[in-house]
Amino acid sequence: MQITSRFTIALHIFTCVEYFKDDHKVTSDFLAGSINTNPVIIRKILTQLKNADLITIARGTGGITVNRPLSEVTFYDVYQAIEPVENSALFHFHESPNPNCPVGRNIHTLLDDKLKAAQGAMEDELKKHTLEDLKNEALDLIATEK
């Protein structure tokens, strides 16, 4: 099982918004072209980002604005906005271990904190990167392409 591609798509979206904002109006159709998927997929992701207050979307006209300074939006913020997982648990626990078994009725207590720590380590790593880093690295990389 993997974390949805919607997360990398969201990061792709932010990169495009910043990279193209002076040259094109960045619409869901335009983004769908760069990402190579369906505009409706993009709109759904944009809606999630809007619900998390990360962006503002202009209705009618179209166009996307990032609500906060790029240096204050981390990959983790994007991840949280996108991943709809129930109580945000990365690991799926087997539902109903047997309460009559000493192991079965204690396995949750034994594992929960360790799984949470592993998830936390991943999330802390995501917090290290901001959208500003991403934008700057994108500009650098594209500049050296020529």
Next chain:
Amino acid sequence: MQITSRFTIALHIFTCVEYFKDDHKVTSDFLAGSINTNPVIIRKILTQLKNADLITIARGTGGITVNRPLSEVTFYDVYQAIEPVENSALFHFHESPNPNCPVGRNIHTLLDDKLKAAQGAMEDELKKHTLEDLKNEALDLIATEK
């Protein structure tokens, strides 16, 4: 998206094997009872653990032996044995960004190392815990239950 419950089931299995080994023969049926699932599910997971050389399964008789000292088997070893994900990538990247778009053809380069670092942080955390820790904590916890 979440990591399969097969991972927590595998840890549950190891705990049972150690906890019950002197009192019961630990068969897939017995384990299925503690975990509350189907014996075939258990056997499939056992096969994965066997293929990773973590355990030996006695055919005919039944019964499970851990191949290495418990202190030398980490949660990460179990995780690797269980998760069959293609090239072990935790994050699923959108398949085919547009190569004609400067962002599209560079997005992989921009994100890959960061995603890998996040995954690595999670895996390193899993490496901190061994099956021996788990067994000892289980014994402690069950002892204090009474």
Next chain:
DNA sequence: TTCGTTGTAACTCTTGAAATTACAGCGCTT
């Protein structure tokens, strides 16, 4: 009012986990 865009419902396709049934193969035990 028109036009380009967003918001969203409804549907299909595909994939994968999980569960279940069925049965062949193995190796003690007697």
Next chain:
DNA sequence: AAGCGCTGTAATTTCAAGAGTTACAACGAA
């Protein structure tokens, strides 16, 4: 050598979710 309990595995079903697609109403600027 025959029976028995267990493992190995194929085949099938059920269910949930991601992804893609079509269709259309709602919005806002020109």
